[in-house]
Structures are given as C-alpha cells and as structure tokens.
Amino acid sequence: MSILTDQLSLQLINNRQYPIVRDEGSAEWFTGRELEEDVARLKDVFTAHAIGRGDVVLVCLPNSAVHLVINQALWELGAVVHPISATTPGAQILAIRAEYRYPAFIADPDRLAVLPAGWTDAPVALHTQAPLFLYTPAVWPADKATMKPAVGDEDDLAMILQTSGTTGKPKRVGITHRQLLNAARHDIASHHMSETDTALVVMPMFHVNAQVISVLSTRLSGGKLVIAPQFSAHLFWQQVRDNHVTWTSVVPTIISILLLNAGARAAYSPDLRLRFVRCSSFALPEDKLRAFQRVYHTQVIEGYGMTETVSQCTVNPFAAPKIGSAGKPYATEVQLLPVDQQPTTAPNVLGEIIVRGDHVITDYLDLNPNAFWHGWFRTGDLGSFDADGYLYIKGRTKEIISHGGEKVAPAEVENVLNGLDFVAQVAVVGVPDPLYGENVTAVVVSTTPGVHEAEQKQTLAHYAHAHLAKYERPTTIIFRTTLPRNATGKVIRPQLTAELREKGLANET
Numbered sequence: 001m002s003i004l005t006d007q008l009s010l011q012l013i014n015n016r017q018y019p020i021v022r023d024e025g026s027a028e029w030f031t032g033r034e035l036e037e038d039v040a041r042l043k044d045v046f047t048a049h050a051i052g053r054g055d056v057v058l059v060c061l062p063n064s065a066v067h068l069v070i071n072q073a074l075w076e077l078g079a080v081v082h083p084i085s086a087t088t089p090g091a092q093i094l095a096i097r098a099e100y101r102y103p104a105f106i107a108d109p110d111r112l113a114v115l116p117a118g119w120t121d122a123p124v125a126l127h128t129q130a131p132l133f134l135y136t137p138a139v140w141p142a143d144k145a146t147m148k149p150a151v152g153d154e155d156d157l158a159m160i161l162q163t164s165g166t167t168g169k170p171k172r173v174g175i176t177h178r179q180l181l182n183a184a185r186h187d188i189a190s191h192h193m194s195e196t197d198t199a200l201v202v203m204p205m206f207h208v209n210a211q212v213i214s215v216l217s218t219r220l221s222g223g224k225l226v227i228a229p230q231f232s233a234h235l236f237w238q239q240v241r242d243n244h245v246t247w248t249s250v251v252p253t254i255i256s257i258l259l260l261n262a263g264a265r266a267a268y269s270p271d272l273r274l275r276f277v278r279c280s281s282f283a284l285p286e287d288k289l290r291a292f293q294r295v296y297h298t299q300v301i302e303g304y305g306m307t308e309t310v311s312q313c314t315v316n317p318f319a320a321p322k323i324g325s326a327g328k329p330y331a332t333e334v335q336l337l338p339v340d341q342q343p344t345t346a347p348n349v350l351g352e353i354i355v356r357g358d359h360v361i362t363d364y365l366d367l368n369p370n371a372f373w374h375g376w377f378r379t380g381d382l383g384s385f386d387a388d389g390y391l392y393i394k395g396r397t398k399e400i401i402s403h404g405g406e407k408v409a410p411a412e413v414e415n416v417l418n419g420l421d422f423v424a425q426v427a428v429v430g431v432p433d434p435l436y437g438e439n440v441t442a443v444v445v446s447t448t449p450g451v452h453e454a455e456q457k458q459t460l461a462h463y464a465h466a467h468l469a470k471y472e473r474p475t476t477i478i479f480r481t482t483l484p485r486n487a488t489g490k491v492i493r494p495q496l497t498a499e500l501r502e503k504g505l506a507n508e509t
Contacts, residue, residue, distance in 0.1 A: 004075065004180055005072065005075050007220055008072050008220070009039075009076075014222075015031065019224075021227065023064050038066075042069055043073045045122065049122065052077055056081075057104045058102050059107075060107040070106065080159065082102070082159070083206040086204070093111065104136045108133070112135075118137055121134070158176060160365065171364050173361055179360075180216060183310040183359035184311070186331040190312070191315075194223065198226060198273075199214050199218040199225055199245065200226045200228065201228060209280070226243045234261070236258065236264060241272055245273065247275050247278065249280070250277060251489040252279060268296055283414075289302070299321075302326055303326060313329060313355050313357070314328055314334060315327040324392065328389050334355050335355075336351030338352075345389070347384070347387045348385075348386070352378060352381065353381045353383045354377060354378050362375070400430075401430035401440055403438055413428045420456075420459065426445070427491045428442050429496055431476065432501075439475040442460070444460065449479070453479045
C-alpha cells in the first residue's frame with residue numbers, strides 16, 4: 001500500500017455511513033461503504049485474473065463513479081490504470097491494447113465488434129455500475145502463474161494518461177503514486193478545498209483535469225463529488241443547485257457555451273453555494289471571463305497546467321487574480337527559455353515555458369528526448385512574466401506564425417478579435433503563402449451564422465487595423481459554423497489548416 005492508497009481507503013472508512021459520491025447518470029448517491037465494497041469486489045476479480053503489480057489495465061468507459069473504484073482497486077494491487085476516451089472506436093481500443101501488450105482492458109461490450117482470438121469477458125456486478133466487463137486472455141502465459149506482490153514503492157506507476165496534444169501521435173505520460181499525491185495536495189492547498197466542498201465533474205474522466213484536479217483532490221480533502229456523464233449546458237445550473245456544488249473545473253469552451261446558451265441563462269439563479277469556477281487548458285478570452293463573472297456572479301480562477309505536470313503549474317490567487325494571466329507559479333519552478341537558451345524569470349521576456357517540481361514527470365514512457373532541457377520539462381508553450389510574477393500564455397512554439405519574417409502568436413490575435421460581440425469563437429492559424437511564408441488566417445464562428453457575414457468581415461478587418469500591429473492583422477478572414485476540437489476542447493490547428501488548404505479557402509478574403 002502507498003500513502004495515496006492508505007488515504008483513499010481512510011476516506012471511505014470515515015464515510016461508511018455517508019453519501020459522498022453522486023453519479024448523475026444513474027441519479028444515485030453512494031456511501032463510503034458501498035464504494036469500499038466495490039473496491040474489494042474488484043480486487044478479488046483482478047486477483048483472480050492474475051492482475052498485479054506493474055500490470056496496466058486499459059479503461060474505456062464514460063464518466064461515472066465506477067472510475068473511482070477501478071482506480072483504487074488497481075492501485076491497491078500495485079497495478080496501473082490507463083483511461084482513454086469513452087468514444088474510442090472498438091478497433092482502436094484493441095490496437096492500443098495490442099501495441100503496448102496490456103494484459104487486460106475494461107470496456108462497454110457494445111463498442112467491440114470482435115474480441116481478439118483467445119480473449120474472454122468477465123462481467124462484474126458493482127454498486128457503481130452493473131455490469132462492468134473485464135476482458136482478459138482465456139489462458140494466461142506462464143509468467144502470470146504467480147501473483148506479483150502488492151505495491152511497495154511510492155515511485156511505482158499508478159496511472160498512464162495520453163497527452164491532448166494537437167500534433168502527431170499522443171504520448172503516454174506515466175504518473176507515479178508520489179506524483180499523484182503531491183499534485184493533489186498542491187491543488188487542495190491552492191484552491192482552499194475542505195470537507196465542506198462538493199465538486200461537480202463535467203470534464204472527461206480520461207483527462208488529468210477530471211482525474212486529479214477534481215476527483216483525487218476532492219477525495220483527499222474529504223469533500224463530496226458529483227460526476228456528470230458529460231457537460232450539459234441546460235442541466236449545468238440545476239446540477240450545481242440541487243447538489244449544493246461549491247466549485248467545478250471547466251475549459252474556456254464551456255464558459256463560452258454557458259454564456260451563449262439561452263437555456264443555461266434561464267436556468268441560473270443566484271441562490272447557489274458556488275465558490276468559484278476553475279478554468280484552464282487554454283487561454284480564456286478576457287471579455288468572456290468578465291462576462292461570465294458579471295452574468296453568473298461567480299469568480300473564475302484561471303490556472304495553467306498539463307498532463308505532464310499531473311495538474312497545475314500556476315494559478316491565480318483568489319484574493320489577487322489578474323484577468324488575462326495564468327496566475328503565479330504554485331509549488332512549481334517555472335522559468336522561460338528564450339532563443340538564447342538562458343532560462344529567466346525576468347519580466348517582459350518571451351520564451352518557452354519550462355517547469356519542474358515534485359509533481360512533474362521527468363520522462364515519457366515512450367522515447368521523446370527533446371521534451372526535456374537539463375532536467376526541466378519543455379512545455380512547448382510560449383509565455384512571459386509581468387513585473388509581479390504573473391505568467392501570461394502567448395501561444396505554442398509550433399503554432400507561431402512566420403509572416404514576412406515577423407513572428408505572430410495566434411493566442412494574442414485571438415484575444416483581440418474576441419473583443420468583438422459577434423465573435424463566438426475564433427482560431428488563428430498560419431496558411432502557407434509563397435510571398436510571406438505564412439499568412440495570418442482568422443477562422444471565425446459568428447453568433448449569427450450566415451447572417452451579415454460581409455459586414456462582420458469588414459468590421460473585423462477594421463477592428464484588427466485599430467488594435468493589432470500590421471504584421472499581426474489577419475490577411476484572410478473565413479467564417480465557419482464549427483472549429484475542429486479535441487476531447488478537451490482545444491482547437492486542432494493542424495487539422496483546421498489542412499481543411500482550409502484542401503477546400504481552397506486559404507485565399508478567401
């Protein structure tokens with residue numbers, strides 16, 4: 001047993017008689033005893049199937065309370081959980097399992113057309129989900145005949161998460177018991193979490209945001225959890241009100257949807273216990289943040305982190321937030337690596353953000369040597385500090401647009417264009433140009449799609465002329481009804497660029 005598993009077990013023991021986790025999908029609350037019984041049942045099943053220390057179990061399930069007991073049962077056996085998106089096609093589930101030779105996986109049988117030869121399913125009845133299907137080989141190899149001992153090292157792997165990067169094959173991030181515990185402790189302290197809190201989980205459970213910031217931190221702080229199958233704009237405020245939710249973690253896309261959705265606005269009432277809404281993953285436009293706080297009377301706390309840091313690196317202090325910033329470093333060393341390769345924390349210097357700390361990975365499970373610099377993790381994000389030590393995200397190193405020799409940070413241009421009322425969403429990408437290298441292309445989703453586009457395009461061009469340097473102004477403006485996004489809401493810029501080139505829209509003005 002590790003310190004992490006000891007504390008998770010203690011939380012269930014201390015709350016055996018009390019409902020501490022609600023599954024919105026089944027509309028049920030579960031007590032500590034029911035969760036404890038599910039953990040014990042799963043441990044028996046895993047042990048019977050020779051799953052032990054170091055074994056990785058792939059989990060492909062929608063958001064539900066069952067994730068909590070799967071994690072704890074595997075961790076208490078020294079095994080590792082690798083959650084993936086519930087929408088992953090069956091063929092891809094099997095391909096991932098085969099590529100990494102995982103000995104078992106858990107999934108909805110409806111997603112699997114054909115099982116691998118020699119594999120079988122074992123249905124498991126639980127309080128939190130009935131039935132759960134565990135898939136394992138019908139006949140185990142000889143090296144699985146003897147059970148492995150329980151976890152004995154804080155630095156054993158506990159979880160594998162895939163990056164939500166927008167380019168290339170996702171990288172596997174291996175996270176230890178120690179890193180999970182450290183990350184959760186930092187989240188608890190920085191967000192002032194306590195046993196009086198109830199957190200609403202609307203982010204996908206295969207992502208670090210839900211797994212660590214919301215679920216693990218809340219459990220270790222002694223609070224309650226409300227787990228929604230997915231984000232729903234028309235149900236959001238009802239879920240907050242009915243369950244006495246005190247905080248939730250979201251991404252900017254959700255903030256924008258709640259502002260635009262008439263049903264969400266109608267469902268809101270100010271008689272809530274909501275302390276704050278945490279927002280991260282990518283930059284929230286300043287106008288959206290201010291509008292949300294004004295309309296919903298709730299403080300938005302922005303932070304900055306990623307899968308590789310197992311949580312946040314920076315967060316805005318509750319008492320002194322700076323709108324537009326990602327806050328100050330918290331329990332993390334954060335520096336900037338400019339072109340000259342000399343790390344700095346000096347104000348007004350643009351550089352790649354590099355980080356290290358007791359919750360930051362020091363290597364990937366798959367070879368990626370360029371991701372580290374002398375023991376520091378290279379985030380691939382560009383940023384700068386102000387004179388007070390607040391970090392501002394300026395974009396991605398690979399997203400920087402080179403226009404006529406000038407470098408343009410897409411996030412900077414997007415933040416300006418978001419100041420227009422008719423701009424619901426905007427993505428700025430670089431499209432190849434034979435003369436300038438790349439043209440600055442703004443792809444806009446309007447609040448009134450298909451209406452007054454010519455007028456809006458002219459207004460945007462004039463606005464850019466007034467608020468952006470010449471080299472930053474979009475040379476191309478395109479209106480679309482949607483933007484391609486990944487599971488965590490980030491715009492997939494390479495896909496967007498490829499679509500524009502394929503459809504010949506790159507030269508539209």
